[in-house]
Amino acid sequence: MSELLLVEGLTKHFGGVTANDGISFDVREGEIIGIIGPNGAGKSTLFDLLTGFQTPDSGSVLLDGHDVTGLRPDRIARMGVGRTFQKLKPFPDLTLVENVMVGALAHTSHVHEARDKALEAIAFVDLLEKRHSFARELSTGQRKRLEMARALATDPRLLLMDEVTGGVDQKTIPGLIELVLALRDKGITILTIEHNMKVMMDVSSRILALQFGKRIAFGKPEKVRNDPHVVDAYLGRADAA
Amino acid sequence: MSSDVIIQAIVSGLLMGLVYALVAVGLSLIFGLMEIVNFAHGEFLMLSMFFSFWLWALLGMDPLLSLPIVVLALAVLGFATHYGVIRHVLNAPMLAQICATFGLAIAIRSGAQFLWTPDFRSVQDPLVAGRLEIAGIFIGQPQLVAGLVCFAAFIALWLFVTRTETGLALQATAQDRQAAAVMGIPTDRMFALGWAIGLGCVGVAGAMLSSFYFVFPDVGINFALLAFVAVALGGFGSILGSLVAGVAIGLVESLGGVLISPSYKLLIVFSLYFAVVLVRPMGLFGRY
Amino acid sequence: MSKKSNAALEAALAEPVWPAAPPAFTWLGFGVFALLAVYPFIFTGTFSHHLMIMVFLHAIMAQSWNVVAGMSGQISLGHAVFFGLGAYASALLYIKWGITPWIGLLAGMAISALAAAAIGIPTLRLRGHYFAIATLLFGISVQIVFQRWDWVGAASGIFMPIVRDDPWLVLQFHGSKLPYYYLSFGLCVIAFAVVWDLQRRRLGMRLLAVRDEPEAAASLGIDVAWHKVIAFMISGAMMSTAGTFFAQYVLVVDPDRVFNFEISVLALLMVVLGGIGTLWGPALGAAILVPLSEFTRTWFGGTGGTVDLIIYGILILLICIYQPRGLLSIVTERLRRRVDTK
Ligand SMILES: Nc1ncnc2c1ncn2[C@@H]1O[C@H](COP(=O)(O)OP(=O)(O)O)[C@@H](O)[C@H]1O
Ligand SMILES: [Mg+2]
Numbered sequence: 067m068s069e070l071l072l073v074e075g076l077t078k079h080f081g082g083v084t085a086n087d088g089i090s091f092d093v094r095e096g097e098i099i100g101i102i103g104p105n106g107a108g109k110s111t112l113f114d115l116l117t118g119f120q121t122p123d124s125g126s127v128l129l130d131g132h133d134v135t136g137l138r139p140d141r142i143a144r145m146g147v148g149r150t151f152q153k154l155k156p157f158p159d160l161t162l163v164e165n166v167m168v169g170a171l172a173h174t175s176h177v178h179e180a181r182d183k184a185l186e187a188i189a190f191v192d193l194l195e196k197r198h199s200f201a202r203e204l205s206t207g208q209r210k211r212l213e214m215a216r217a218l219a220t221d222p223r224l225l226l227m228d229e230v231t232g233g234v235d236q237k238t239i240p241g242l243i244e245l246v247l248a249l250r251d252k253g254i255t256i257l258t259i260e261h262n263m264k265v266m267m268d269v270s271s272r273i274l275a276l277q278f279g280k281r282i283a284f285g286k287p288e289k290v291r292n293d294p295h296v297v298d299a300y301l302g303r304a305d306a307a
Numbered sequence: 308m309s310s311d312v313i314i315q316a317i318v319s320g321l322l323m324g325l326v327y328a329l330v331a332v333g334l335s336l337i338f339g340l341m342e343i344v345n346f347a348h349g350e351f352l353m354l355s356m357f358f359s360f361w362l363w364a365l366l367g368m369d370p371l372l373s374l375p376i377v378v379l380a381l382a383v384l385g386f387a388t389h390y391g392v393i394r395h396v397l398n399a400p401m402l403a404q405i406c407a408t409f410g411l412a413i414a415i416r417s418g419a420q421f422l423w424t425p426d427f428r429s430v431q432d433p434l435v436a437g438r439l440e441i442a443g444i445f446i447g448q449p450q451l452v453a454g455l456v457c458f459a460a461f462i463a464l465w466l467f468v469t470r471t472e473t474g475l476a477l478q479a480t481a482q483d484r485q486a487a488a489v490m491g492i493p494t495d496r497m498f499a500l501g502w503a504i505g506l507g508c509v510g511v512a513g514a515m516l517s518s519f520y521f522v523f524p525d526v527g528i529n530f531a532l533l534a535f536v537a538v539a540l541g542g543f544g545s546i547l548g549s550l551v552a553g554v555a556i557g558l559v560e561s562l563g564g565v566l567i568s569p570s571y572k573l574l575i576v577f578s579l580y581f582a583v584v585l586v587r588p589m590g591l592f593g594r595y
Numbered sequence: 596m597s598k599k600s601n602a603a604l605e606a607a608l609a610e611p612v613w614p615a616a617p618p619a620f621t622w623l624g625f626g627v628f629a630l631l632a633v634y635p636f637i638f639t640g641t642f643s644h645h646l647m648i649m650v651f652l653h654a655i656m657a658q659s660w661n662v663v664a665g666m667s668g669q670i671s672l673g674h675a676v677f678f679g680l681g682a683y684a685s686a687l688l689y690i691k692w693g694i695t696p697w698i699g700l701l702a703g704m705a706i707s708a709l710a711a712a713a714i715g716i717p718t719l720r721l722r723g724h725y726f727a728i729a730t731l732l733f734g735i736s737v738q739i740v741f742q743r744w745d746w747v748g749a750a751s752g753i754f755m756p757i758v759r760d761d762p763w764l765v766l767q768f769h770g771s772k773l774p775y776y777y778l779s780f781g782l783c784v785i786a787f788a789v790v791w792d793l794q795r796r797r798l799g800m801r802l803l804a805v806r807d808e809p810e811a812a813a814s815l816g817i818d819v820a821w822h823k824v825i826a827f828m829i830s831g832a833m834m835s836t837a838g839t840f841f842a843q844y845v846l847v848v849d850p851d852r853v854f855n856f857e858i859s860v861l862a863l864l865m866v867v868l869g870g871i872g873t874l875w876g877p878a879l880g881a882a883i884l885v886p887l888s889e890f891t892r893t894w895f896g897g898t899g900g901t902v903d904l905i906i907y908g909i910l911i912l913l914i915c916i917y918q919p920r921g922l923l924s925i926v927t928e929r930l931r932r933r934v935d936t937k
Contacts (some may be wrong), residue, residue, distance in 0.1 A: 115815065143816035155811035157804050159872070168804045172816045175797045180614045189604040197607060198614075213811075220815055344724055392912060399919030401723075402670065406867045407915035409860055414908030493721045538681035539728040551704070574739050577732040581717075584729065 069128075070095045070224055070255050076115055076125035078108075078279075085111040085280040088125070093224070098232045098256045100270035102263065102286075104299065108279040109259045110152050113226050115255075117149050118142040129224070134249040144172065148222030150213035152259070156201035163188060163197040165212055169219035180219075191245060207242070208235040214245060218254075225249060227258045231265065238256065243269060267291060275299070315444050316565040317558060322446075324456030324557020326512050328528055329457040331537035332549040333508035338482045339544030340501040342391065343404050346475065347412035349531025351506050353419060353524060355513025357383050360428055360522045369434040370518040371452065374511065381510030385503035393502065394495065419524040426523065433518040453515035460511045461550060464504065468546065472582050477501060481544065530575075533560075542593025551591060555579065613795060635776050644772040651779035651884045652837055653865060655786045657877030660792060660831035660862035665801065665872035667826035668806030670727045673714065673734030673859035674720060675830040681743070681838025682853040686753045690764070696766040700839045704832035711831030714823040717835040731856070736853035752849025755842070768841040774843055786833055790867065791874055793829075802826050806872075834862075868914050870921030879923050881909075 071093035078086040085108045093099050101109050114120040116127055118139035127137045134142055143149075148169075157165050166184035167177065174180055188194055191211040194205060201212060210230060217225055230246060231239045243265055250256055260266045266273060266287065273290040275283040282295040290296055325337050334348050345351075355377050370377075370546045388411070396407045468474040480487040480497040487577040512530075520526070537556050541548025556576050563575030583591060616624075635644055656678065663669050672929045684706050685699025718729045742750045768774040793799035804812040805822045813819050842848045861884070869880025887910065891903035918925065 106785060119810065119813075130683070131622075131762045138818075139810070139813040140816050140818045143814055149812075149814050151811065157807035157811065159807055160800075161886040164800065168800055168812070168817075171797045171800060177795060177797065178612055181798070182608055185604060189600060189607075191848045192600070194600065194603050194607055216811075216815065337723075344727075392916070395636050395916040395921060397913065400871075402664070402863070402867045402871060403915045403919035405670075407912055409864065410908045410911030410915060412908070414905050414912065416909060417904030420901045421905060464865055510806055533732075535728055536732065543724055570743060571739070574736055580732060583727070584721060584725060585717060588722065588725060590725070 067197065067222070068095060069093065071116075072128040073116070074128075075124045076112065076127065077123050078111055078115055078120060079123055080111075082257070084279045086122070086125075089276070089279075089281050090125075091274050091281065091284050093255060093257065095223075095255055096250070096253065097271045098250050098258065100266040100267055100273045101257060101259045102261075102266060102273060102290075102296075103276035103282075109274040109276055110228055111279075112276070113149060113228055113257075114140075115258070117147055117226060132199060143220065146221070147226065147227040148217030148224070150217055150228055150230070152210045152232070154206070154213060156204070156209050156212050156216075158202035159200065161198050161200055162193065162204065162212055165201050166215045166219050169216040172220040184215070184219055187219040190218060190248070191215045192241075195269060196276050196307035207238040210234065210242065214249070219247065222254060224255045224257070227256065229259050229261065231260060231262055238264070263291075312565055313474075314564070318321050318444060318446055319450060320558040320561025322450045322557070323414075323555035323561065325454040325457045325461070326516065326538055326553075327530070327533050328550045329461055329508050330452050330460065331507035331510045331534040331541070331553045332532050335507040335538045335541065335544055335546065335549045336464075337501055338475070338538065339546075341397065341498055342401075343396075344408070345505070346405060346408040346531075346536075347415060347494045348509065348534060349478070349529075350412045350415040350419075351381065351384065351509045351527070352513045352530050353522075353527035354384070354415065355506075355510045356517045356520070356522045356526060357419065358424065358510075359514040359517035360430060363430045363433075363482075363517075364428075370430055370514050371434050374514045376457070377514040378507050378510040381506040382503040385506035386499050388506070389502040389554070391500040393467055393498070394417025397498075407511075407585070416524055417529075423524065425525070427521040428523065429521050430518050446579025449515075449519035453512075453519070456515050457512055460508060463506065465546065467504075470471060473500070532575065535555065536576060538590075540580050540583055540590050542590030545590070545592035548590060548592035604645055634703060635773055641772060644776050646889055648772065648775050648779045649889065650785040650881050651776075652840060652844075653713040653861070653885050654778075654783050654842075654878045654881035655673030655837040656834060656858070657832045657865035657869065657881050658786045659837070661866045661871065661873075661877045662793070662833060663826050663830035664863070665866060665876075666790075666793070666806060667823050669823055669827065670723070670863075671730040671827070671830075672727045672863070673732075673835050673857050674830075674862050675854050675856060676710060676714075676734045676737050677834035678838035678841070678858050679737065679850070679853035680707045680710055680831075681752070682842035682848045683741070683747060683838075684835070685766075685839040686755060686842045686848045688746060689755065690753055691937065695764050696839060696843055697764075703835040703839045707835035707838075708828040708833040711827040712824055715827040719820050719823060728880030728903060733858070734854065734856060734859060738850050738856075741850040748849070750850060752847060752852070755848075757846070767846065779844075781841055782836055786836070787874065789829075789833070791857060794874065798822075798825070803872075811860045817857075845850075864911060866921075868911065868918075870923030871922050872926075873921070874926075876888060876921050876923045878906060880921075883922065896920040 067179060069092045072092050074087050076089045089112060103109050111120065115122045118137050118141065121136045126157050128131060129145055129147065134145065157168065163181065166187050167180045170180035170183040188197055191214050193215065195209050197207060201209065204212060224302060230242050246256060247269060270287055272285055273287050274281060275290055275296045277299045282299060283290045283293040327563045329354060334345055337343060337345050342538055357375055358377045358380055359370045362368040362376060363370060392407060392411060396404045434450060435452050436448050439451065468477060476492045477497055477500065479490065480494050484494050533556055536553040538547055541552035559579050560572050560576050564572045567575060634647060663671050681703035684703030688694040688699040688702060689696055712728060714733050718726055721729055734901040741747055757769065758767050759769060762768050764921055771868065801812065801817050801822055803818060805819050809819045838853060864878030864882050866877050868884065869878065870876025888907055891906050913924065
């Protein structure tokens, strides 16, 4: 299997904080990579570096063998990398279907085609009945689905999702996880940031664990779960809680 | 060109710059507190000049002596503006806020024209007049006094904001109004106070200007324009930025007038703004 | 996917992309259009013609400002530049080389679009108020240059020679305002049609995305900077047509009139009062502010000097306080509420 993404020594400083410190890992086509780590570990920063929203101080990102380090976000998006945001960013004054149409318009200039594609993406995230609601009227869980549908409509090969299950009530979590799996089944390679360790263990093919900006473990879930660093940094506390 | 002319330009530019800085800091303070740009700022300056003028014309009070009265009047106007207008648009979209201050500006300026006609007036025989000569450099005494008084007011403002409890509460409100409210700071009163102080600064500047500048309903426009430039140049919300930028504008304006051409003074000042802001999009001292 | 959701998707796909306006609105639209088409024959006075010409002219100006602020989220305080460039472009082409203002109209649009790019590109990094101040200063700078530039007539500007032959070629009409009425009406209809169409295109939808959430827009492959510049260019070109029309209407072009900062403010006021980001808000804003200013002037102008402007300022203030989302939102909110309760 070929590497879709190859990340080498990615480093980013914010003033005195080293948000990412020499992070390296690879992603193979068709994988679901789970990214874990306590708050402030640098997970969202890593996404920003991969998608061009921040420029790394050093290190490189290869997408399908092409160097995309430091490219503008829209360029990277057009190369097939979609993302959702931890702090959700729907277009509040557009309706749900219009939100997703903006994504679908990445590959067509015909609004009719884009609308049809948007509806399919909305059906996929199971939000059809809300299609004419303004994004600002949707609940958090619905807005997360909106972001997924919007990114999905751009036909990404690689989808980065920041805290899909964060901040929503327990009932809706299984549904969201099911969606992640369904996206993988569509052939989309996935990087997902999750707090919910149990969920991660079940769905991920490999897990990347971060702490203080550094990679502390990377590999199969069961291996990462038993890694002493991870146990120390994350699981220990989570279990105690 | 002799160096005298240049030194002369530097001195008068510096003095005028201090006046600009005080007008600008009022604007900046209000913006820093509630992210509202007061487009009626120039009109308040005009009002303060008229107050000063009428106190002289009707009661024979020299602008320098009536200074406290004018400042107080402007501070009261500041409270009134906050409670009468600004409070009601605090949660409105930013553009509605801008429009509200535009509407206020139009109403005040035409009100002044209605009451006092568009005539140019000036205070005759002010207490300080004439020029000082120091080593071949002439300094207008009213300008000197204006520059010094404005600078003193600036220092007072600085001390108030950084050294007093109320000043610190003001800063806290500027930084994060929710957090300030949680800490028990009455944010609405702080906003009103910000307006009072902001317009008080304008009052000082206006009173000082009235002893050597013509007083007429449109007089505020140019000062406000330079104040906007100063605030953007220094960084919206930055007090120190207003001082540096105000003085820089005064100097550039006056030197540009001498070295290049008086009729392109404004263009030269604007070029300064563009040059700075292209390198530092948030101005010299802009935060966030 | 289940059968039920499949059926729901089929039903959704069968809907039109853009929901049709309520029939009452369509009829209202036709009614207003028809009324405007025959208006000059119902109200035959010169003043009533002049009034509507000004409304059309200002509606174009407002719509232009709406494109840049309402659709791409940038606040320009320098839109008078494009108005002035349009006015000067046609006036100069005619005066200097005898070229018809129709060409001048197009030339003005091109020059204004270029000027918009010239302001827009270097100021892309500026946000919010910094951008607004930059456009304000740019506008005044252009005014200062024109005030001192002899070739364009400096401060006294350009007086167009009165020509009575070939009125439609030289775009001058003496004696009757009717041609001006239909000309401005036509320009206005075109401007609104352009925006109506834009809102239903990829470009327009992307502009809205850039306005609402630039980062999310970028994550969907949209070049945010380019879209902001494009919006500014379209807006500049549209404003320019108003300037050209104005030059042909008053036949005098001078810097203090056509580059006046108050033009920029007026454009902003009309849009905000009418309803920003909406198709009809700018028209509503123009339809309210222009007559308001004309009538307060005629009612109070003779006796009170500037009472008209005082009232005007206070009314603006009141609208900002009591209807900060624009007057159009009164209707749309009510409509939505009615739809919701159904
Ligand atoms: N734009 C930024 N400016 C300054 N510091 C930042 C910025 N983004 C993130 N940080 C800092 O970098 C660290 C990592 O943050 P983040 O990547 O958001 O962590 P996570 O997503 O794992 O919770 C934190 O200390 C955060 O404060
Ligand atoms: Mg995060």
